[in-house]
Amino acid sequence: MPALHDYLIVAAILFAIGAVGVLTRRNAIVIFMCIELMLNAVNLTFVAFSRYLGNIDGEIFVLFVMTVAACEAAVGLALMIAFYKNRESIDVEELNLMKW
Amino acid sequence: MFDNVWLIPLFPLLGFLINGLLGKVIRNERVIGGIGSLALFASFVLSCVTLGNLILLPAGDRVHNVTLFTWISAGTFRADAAFLIDPLSCVMLMVVTGVGFLIHIYSIGYMKGEEGFYRFFAYMNLFSFAMLLLVMGNNLLLMFVGWEGVGLCSYLLIGYYFHKKSACDAGKKAFVMNRVGDFGFLLGIFTLYWYLGQSHGIWTIQFTELAGLADILPTGGVVTIITLFFFLGATGKSAQIPLLTWLPDAMEGPTPVSALIHAATMVTAGVYMIARMNFLFVRAPETMLTVALVGGATALFAATIGTAQNDIKRVLAYSTVSQLGYMFLAMGVGAFSAGIFHLVTHAFFKACLFLGSGAVIHSMQHALHHAHSPADPQDMRNMGGLKARMPRTYWTFFIATVAIAGIPPFAGFFSKDEILWQAFANPLHGNLNYLLWGLGALAACLTAFYMFRLLFMTFHGDCRITSEAMEHLQESPKVIVYPLIVLAFMSAIGGFIGMPRVFGAANLFARFLDPVFSFSAEYMKGSQAVEAHSPILEWGLMGASVGMAAIGIAIASTMYIRNKSLPGRFVAAFPLIYRAVFNKWYLDEIYDFLIVNPCKATARFLWKGFDVVVVDGLVDSTATLIMGASRLLKNTQTGYVYNYALSMAIGVVVIFVLYIFR
DSSP, X not given: OOOHHHHHHHHHHHHHHHHHHHHHOOBHHHHHHHHHHHHHHHHHHHHHHHHHHTOSHHHXXXXXXXXXXXXXXXXXXXXXXXXXXXXXXXXXXXXXXXXX | OOGGGGHHHHHHHHHHHHHHHHTTTOOOHHHHHHHHHHHHHHHHHHHHHHHHHHHHSOGGGOOEEEEEEEEEEEXXXXXXXXXXXXXXXXXXXXXXXXXXXXXXXXXXXXXXXXXXXXXXXXXXXXXXXXXXXHHHBSBHHHHHHHHHHHHHHHHHHHTTSTTSHHXXXXXXXXXXXXXXHHHHHHHHHHHHHHHHHHHHOOOOOBHHHHHHTGGGSOSSTHHHHHHHHHXXXXXXXXXXXXXXXXXXXXXXXXXXXXHIIIIISGGGHHHHHHHHTHHHHTTOHHHXXXXXXXXXXXXXXXXXXXXXXXXXXXXXHHHHHHHHHHHHHHHHTTOHHHHHHHHHHHHHHHHHHXXXXXXXXXXXXXXXXXXXXXXXXXXXXGOOOHHHHOHHHHHHHHHHHHHHHTOTTSHHHHHHHHHHHHHHHOGGGTTHHHHHHXXXXXXXXXXXXXXXXXXHHHHSXXXXXXXXXXXXXOOOOHHHHHHHHXXXXXXXXXXXXXXXXXXXXXXXXXXXXXXXXXXXXXXXXXXXXXXXXXXXXXXXXXXXXXXXXXXXHHHHHIIIIIOTXXXXXXXXXXXXXXXXXXXXXXXXXXXXXXIIHHHHHHHHIIIIIIIIIIIHHHHHHXXXXXXXXXXXXXXXXXXOHHHHHHXXXXXXXXXXXXXXXX
């Protein structure tokens, strides 16, 4: 059976990949996907700990995280649709007005 | 008994307020002039009453302090708004209010039609108020308030024709030079107060208290320093060497101003101050010598310059400086009452001379205006033969000229002769008194010369302006001529109150002022051998001074009446001396070189080198620094969302790291 640290390392790698993706990618949809990846990495961590500690709290929290992830994805996609209606593009390099 | 003396300075103050604030509204010149003159008249009447009351008191009881209210009381320092009524202040009161009143009346006629008529009278009343504070104040601080006040009014009145640059410059020059003197005066007050407090535990600046302390003061040392400071103040106010160049320039002001401020009253403040502090000065022989030498030297110096001037008012201005030199000479040899006596007689004849010259200038302006001539109405080379056209002005001017030349029995003779006699006979300065007498006698000869030169050039001989202008030359109106008559009368008979004992008369004036100078008289008698009192010597010196005056008059009449080519030949024979004397021995140029230009250079350096570079640099560099910092920091606000996301991620990492490694 894989030990706890194996799960944690996988989750950390997934989290790092997701973080780099958020900071580097230009397409807004891909950024959302990376955010989902980060959230899922966190889910994996919670479940691993829950199994390891014999506690069910971790799994309950995963349900919360999944709910939040779903809502946040919905809101984010709505934002992107509004943005697309304005600019005809979902390139985040065009989000450059937050300086005044 | 003297409770109402505070009204004496109050009337001019009220006149100033009414004329100053409401003068523009009351456009009637008679009313404005009337208010101004009435204020002075009321003060004059009150001064006469005060003098009368004082005379009625026995001789030993003639010093009174009348306190109005406590002005400053801070710890040991106390200065009251209080007035000192004693013989000296009464004499000064009479001079200031009497002569002032006559000059105000004269000004109603002289300043007729001027645009700033109300301003003139307002300032004249303010001046009278300040001068009265000066002479009546019973402590050094109140006297200093008056001192500064008269300096201010002098500036305001010299620059009365403020559209003329030369007038504004002259006003500034007068004020700045006065200020230099005032600095000395202040240092004197501070040193005296501090010294008395530190060494004797007595903290006072009140005159009667200081006079009471006179015997515990040491001789020389600190007292010399204090008195030298006071004398510096006196040289500034009374235009002695080295601070004398402002007075001739002050002739830019209207003639009544020259008469009141720069002949009769303000410039005598220095003399009055030394008389007030006589007990201090006798204790400092070095200062007395300085005062006498400066006075004598100034008398001679100014007299030489006066002989070559062509502007009628300049001659009179240098004459004033010269006569003030006589007063300081008197103070310096310990003849305090003689100095004050000369102050009084000088007020009469100098005011008469200035007012007379004003009448001449007024008529000349009128005549030249009608003839459309651009000639200078004040230049004596344009005058001549005015005797026939302005007889009353001529006769009053003649009487005043004879008085200033020192011909008996007019006023100037008694006062000037008393000073010369005291300078010769008083052993206070050892053998230097002969030098002092010599300076005074020579100056007397020159005085007679240039005054009669002025008289002859202006009133005698042929008229040098066009005959068309001559048609319009006429005698001045009554309001101008009557004060002249009164002043001429006083110049004629004013000397009799001070007739010396040699004539067999009791010297009423000196006796009246005895209580003020009693300490000094006793001190001088005690410390020196008693002066020679031989009547023959006195008669001899009297004859000598009259003789010097006669020589001066004779030379003047030869050069300006009998042989008119002589002045030209004299100038041609001694061009260098003439040029030096005409250009006031280049004193202004010397001051420019030594003092004014270095000051300007320092100021320019402080402006361009310090203010612009350092101060502005500091402020500018602070701004530049902040701009540079902001230019750096603005790179964090790019507007790109992914940059902000990166900074959020970095923030998380930093907090995490800090948390782990704490």
